[in-house]
Amino acid sequence: MTGPRIIFRIPLFGGIPVTETIVNMWIFMALLCALAFWLTRDLKLRNISKRQIVAEKLVLTLDSLIENTMGPGHLKFAPYIGTLFMLSIVGSLSSLLGLRPYTADLNVTLGWALVTFFMIQVTSIKSRGVGGWLHKFIEPVPFILPLNIVSEIASPVSMSFRHFGNIAAGMVITSLLYSALAAASAVLLHLVPNAFIRSIPILQAGLPAVLSIYFDLFTSFLQAYIICMLTMVYVKNAAEE
Amino acid sequence: MGLERAIVLAASAIGAGLAMISGVGPGIGQGYAAGKAAESVARQPEAKGDITSTMLFGCAVAESTAIYGLVIALILLFANPLVKML
Numbered sequence: 001m002t003g004p005r006i007i008f009r010i011p012l013f014g015g016i017p018v019t020e021t022i023v024n025m026w027i028f029m030a031l032l033c034a035l036a037f038w039l040t041r042d043l044k045l046r047n048i049s050k051r052q053i054v055a056e057k058l059v060l061t062l063d064s065l066i067e068n069t070m071g072p073g074h075l076k077f078a079p080y081i082g083t084l085f086m087l088s089i090v091g092s093l094s095s096l097l098g099l100r101p102y103t104a105d106l107n108v109t110l111g112w113a114l115v116t117f118f119m120i121q122v123t124s125i126k127s128r129g130v131g132g133w134l135h136k137f138i139e140p141v142p143f144i145l146p147l148n149i150v151s152e153i154a155s156p157v158s159m160s161f162r163h164f165g166n167i168a169a170g171m172v173i174t175s176l177l178y179s180a181l182a183a184a185s186a187v188l189l190h191l192v193p194n195a196f197i198r199s200i201p202i203l204q205a206g207l208p209a210v211l212s213i214y215f216d217l218f219t220s221f222l223q224a225y226i227i228c229m230l231t232m233v234y235v236k237n238a239a240e241e
Numbered sequence: 242m243g244l245e246r247a248i249v250l251a252a253s254a255i256g257a258g259l260a261m262i263s264g265v266g267p268g269i270g271q272g273y274a275a276g277k278a279a280e281s282v283a284r285q286p287e288a289k290g291d292i293t294s295t296m297l298f299g300c301a302v303a304e305s306t307a308i309y310g311l312v313i314a315l316i317l318l319f320a321n322p323l324v325k326m327l
Binding site for chain 2: 003158161162164165166168169172222223225226229230
């Protein structure tokens, strides 16, 4: 396992590396934008198309999830949370296409977690004012200030590490399994006289798919759900103080 | 390859293995959570959906300590900062 490959370099400031992560993410961002654009063309009140039913169902599901978790009056966060969910799920599931999932790159998840972190702080300042926000750090007693600062910083770190770690662990374990199966099929086939048949890793067919159900499908859905859920819970706590 | 480098690499490999022991705690905790969830479903089968999603959420949050250990192990194996210090 290695880090994301560098595809090309932008010849500015001594060469900015553009990695696989960035390229894949821009492709999927373009696809999601195209999907959103296509789903929301010619919306009508009556005689709605099948496409509009799908779009309405998606939006209503997201809205009801946010209402259930954050309570009423927080629907302004719906676009951010929906975007986060879609980007996360599409990125993690892109490993099914044989691409390197861009969520297995700490830069991506840390970026999302930092956006959430600033959203939490701004919401907290809006609901309590700057004085109240600063005062929160010396509650319940002033000498606990360093601990409060550490616990504020720990939330984006733990959020990004959790998402990155789960997807990267799946990637590492899958690649380890593939190399183990290649070695096992070499042992199995070493008596076959034909060199071409000997080079086929037959055991790699089928078996990794079972693991893929857990590491690709289940973990992807769970991590996308978790990162959105944590965002909602943190923002709700910040807004309610 | 010098002897120092060999020692650092061996120590990093052992350290990566030790870091993965962090998986023990969350394993116990998640098992406990899953057991409690099973009890709750047995008591209130109609709340199965809520119980399952709450359990999965709690499990994923409890997992973060194991993930920290995993990240340390990955750093030691694939992006070792100690070798560069030699």
